[in-house]
Amino acid sequence: MVNYHVVLDLARRVNNAPHGAMVTVPLDAGSEPGLQRIIADWCDHTGNELVRIEDMLATVRRGRSDPLGGLAAGQLPGSRVWIYTNFDCNLACDYCCVRSSPQTPRRALDSGQIRQLAAEAVEAGVGELVLTGGEPFLLPDIAELVEICTDALPTTLLTNGMLFKGRRLESLRRMNRDRLALQISLDSVTPDLHDRHRGRGSWDRALAGVRIAIAEGFRVRIAATLMPEHVETLAQFHDFLDTLGIASEDHLIRPLAHQGVADHGIVLTVESLIPEVTVTADGIYWHPVSAVDDDHLVTRDIFPLASAISQVRSTFRQQRAHAAAAAQWFPCA
Amino acid sequence: MSKPLIVGSVAYTPNVVTIWEGMRDYFGDGQAEMDFVLFSNYGRQVDALLDQTIDLAWNTNLAWVRTVLQTRGECRAIAMRDTDTVFQTVIVARAGAGADGLESIRGKRLALGSKDSAQAAILPLHYLKREGVDVDDVDLIRINSDIGKHGDTGRSELDALSAVLDDRADFAALGINTWNGIGREELMPGAFEAVWESPTYSHCNFTALPGLSDDRVAPWLDALFAMDWDNPAHQPILEMEGLRTWVPPKLDGYTSLFEAVDEQGISPRW
CATH class of the missing domain: 3.40.190.10 (Periplasmic binding protein-like II)
Incomplete structure (x- = not known):
C-alpha cells in the first residue's frame, strides 16, 4: 500500500518553501516503487523539480530551474566541439595532458570521420570546431582536414607552431584565414621556462611560428600554461604578447592540470570541470584536458555526435542540480 | 511623477x-x-x-x-x-467510500480547514446549510493550522486530507486550488474522490x-x-x-x- 501521507507532507513543505529551495521528505520503505512514481508525477503536475530519490529520501526543488542557466553561451556543453586529429607530436612536453610525444601512436581521425563530425556538428547546433593533438601539422592531410572544418564552421587549430616550413608551410598557406584561428603554445617571455618543459630550442621555433602565422594573415591566439614560477612575470608576459601584436582577448593563460604526464597541477574531475565535448579516435571525452583519462570517457561511440552532446549535457545538468542540492544540505554558516 | x-x-x-x-x-x-x-x-x-x-x-x-x-x-x-473568478470548494472522501453530495455528510465526520478560511471552513458550512444539512448533525473536525492567513497556505486543507487518510475524518473540505494541487483523483489512485463541488465564487x-x-x-x-x-x-x-x-x-x-x-x-x- 502506497503511503500517501508522504505526498501530503511533501506538498506542505514545498508550499512553505521559497522558490528554488530544496525540500526533503523521508520515504516509507513499504511503499516503493509506486510512491516514487507518484512523487515524480506530482512534481511534474505542480511545476516542481524532482532532484532525486535515493537512500529513502525524496528531494524536491520548489519550482523549476535550469541547472545550465547560469552558464555563458560559450560554456554550454556542445557550443563548441574539440576534435583530436591525432595524438603523436614532435615534442614530448613534461606536462602534456594527453601524453603526446614522437613515440605516441597516431590514433588519428581520418578525413571521412572529420567530414561526418563537421556535418553532424552543424546539425547539432555547434558553433565552433577546435582541432588539436598531438601536433596536427604532423598529418600530411592537415590542410584538407582544416578545409572540411572551416567549410562547416568557424574553426580554431591548436599547434606548437614549430613546423611552418616546406610542405607544412604550404599547407598553412592553403587554409582559410577568414574561418580559421591558430592557437599556438608559448609559455614564457624568454626561452628558459618554455624550453624547460617543452624541450631545448622549442621557444625560438614557436616564436618564429607565431611570427609566420601573423605574417601569413592568420588570427593568432597564444596559449600559455601557467607555472607557479610564472606568476611574477605574468604582466611582463602580457606586455610581450602585446608587442607581438596578439590582441589581449587572445592571451589565454591556464593553470597546469594534473593530467597525462604532468606529475602535479590542479586535479580535475568530471565533477569539477564544465564539460567541452571532445572527440578522439578512442571515443568522446568530457573535456580536452582529460582526453586520455578513462574516468572522463563519455562514450566509445563518436557517432552520432548529437547523442554524445546530449549525454554530456544531461550528465552535467544532473551534476549541477545535485551540487545545488548538496549545497542546500550542508550549509557552512 | x-x-x-x-x-x-x-x-x-x-x-x-x-x-x-x-x-x-x-x-x-x-x-x-x-x-x-x-x-x-x-x-x-x-x-x-x-x-x-x-x-x-x-x-x-x-x-x-x-x-x-x-x-x-x-x-x-x-x-x-x-x-x-472561478474559485470553488470541494468536499472529498476516501476513494470508494460510496458518498455522493452534501447529503452524504450527514452524521459523518467532516474535517474543515482553518476557521478563517472561506473555502475550507466558512463556505462549506454555508453550503451544507443551504442544502438542508444541519451542521449539528455533522461531526465537525476543525483544523486551525494556518489561522490569520485565511487558508492561503493550504496547510489546514492538507491536514484535513491527512485526517481522512488516517480515518480521523470521513470528509475534508478544500479549496479547488489544493484539490488541483494534489492532482485531484488522478495522482494518488485509490486515495481520494470528490463527492461535491461548490458553485464558483x-x-x-x-x-x-x-x-x-x-x-x-x-x-x-x-x-x-x-x-x-x-x-x-x-x-x-x-x-x-x-x-x-x-x-x-x-x-x-x-x-x-x-x-x-x-x-x-x-x-x-x-
Whole structure:
C-alpha cells in the first residue's frame, strides 16, 4: 500500500518553501516503487523539480530551474566541439595532458570521420570546431582536414607552431584565414621556462611560428600554461604578447592540470570541470584536458555526435542540480 | 511623477517576497510606480488599509467582505486574478467510500480547514446549510493550522486530507486550488474522490478605499492589465501568483460569502 501521507507532507513543505529551495521528505520503505512514481508525477503536475530519490529520501526543488542557466553561451556543453586529429607530436612536453610525444601512436581521425563530425556538428547546433593533438601539422592531410572544418564552421587549430616550413608551410598557406584561428603554445617571455618543459630550442621555433602565422594573415591566439614560477612575470608576459601584436582577448593563460604526464597541477574531475565535448579516435571525452583519462570517457561511440552532446549535457545538468542540492544540505554558516 | 502606490499583501509563503519584488520591478518600468508592505495576517492588513497606511490591499474574499462591512460598502475592488473568478470548494472522501453530495455528510465526520478560511471552513458550512444539512448533525473536525492567513497556505486543507487518510475524518473540505494541487483523483489512485463541488465564487481582489483617486489607480490598473502571460519577463510572476491574466472584479461572486458571514455571525473585524 502506497503511503500517501508522504505526498501530503511533501506538498506542505514545498508550499512553505521559497522558490528554488530544496525540500526533503523521508520515504516509507513499504511503499516503493509506486510512491516514487507518484512523487515524480506530482512534481511534474505542480511545476516542481524532482532532484532525486535515493537512500529513502525524496528531494524536491520548489519550482523549476535550469541547472545550465547560469552558464555563458560559450560554456554550454556542445557550443563548441574539440576534435583530436591525432595524438603523436614532435615534442614530448613534461606536462602534456594527453601524453603526446614522437613515440605516441597516431590514433588519428581520418578525413571521412572529420567530414561526418563537421556535418553532424552543424546539425547539432555547434558553433565552433577546435582541432588539436598531438601536433596536427604532423598529418600530411592537415590542410584538407582544416578545409572540411572551416567549410562547416568557424574553426580554431591548436599547434606548437614549430613546423611552418616546406610542405607544412604550404599547407598553412592553403587554409582559410577568414574561418580559421591558430592557437599556438608559448609559455614564457624568454626561452628558459618554455624550453624547460617543452624541450631545448622549442621557444625560438614557436616564436618564429607565431611570427609566420601573423605574417601569413592568420588570427593568432597564444596559449600559455601557467607555472607557479610564472606568476611574477605574468604582466611582463602580457606586455610581450602585446608587442607581438596578439590582441589581449587572445592571451589565454591556464593553470597546469594534473593530467597525462604532468606529475602535479590542479586535479580535475568530471565533477569539477564544465564539460567541452571532445572527440578522439578512442571515443568522446568530457573535456580536452582529460582526453586520455578513462574516468572522463563519455562514450566509445563518436557517432552520432548529437547523442554524445546530449549525454554530456544531461550528465552535467544532473551534476549541477545535485551540487545545488548538496549545497542546500550542508550549509557552512 | 506621483508617489508610488503602496500595496499590502500577507506573507503566507516566502515566495510572496519574490512575487511582489517582481511586481514592483514591473511597475517600476512604467508610469505607475508601486511598492509593497507585507503583513503576517489579514486582520492587520485590513487595519492598515483602513488607516490608509497602504493604498491597496491584496485581500482574500473574507478580508474583502470584512473591509466592505467595516467601511459600510465604501471600499471598492479594482482587479482580481482570472482564477479568482472561478474559485470553488470541494468536499472529498476516501476513494470508494460510496458518498455522493452534501447529503452524504450527514452524521459523518467532516474535517474543515482553518476557521478563517472561506473555502475550507466558512463556505462549506454555508453550503451544507443551504442544502438542508444541519451542521449539528455533522461531526465537525476543525483544523486551525494556518489561522490569520485565511487558508492561503493550504496547510489546514492538507491536514484535513491527512485526517481522512488516517480515518480521523470521513470528509475534508478544500479549496479547488489544493484539490488541483494534489492532482485531484488522478495522482494518488485509490486515495481520494470528490463527492461535491461548490458553485464558483470569487476569491482575492485588490481592495481600495474611496480616498484613493482615479488618477492614481487608473495608470496602475492599465499597467496591471497589460501583464502578459506570453511575455517571458511577466510569466514567472504570473505563474507564482497563480494566474494567467488580471481581470476586472466579479463582485457577484462574493454573495455566498456575505451570506455565510452573516449566518455564522463572523465578526467584521477579526
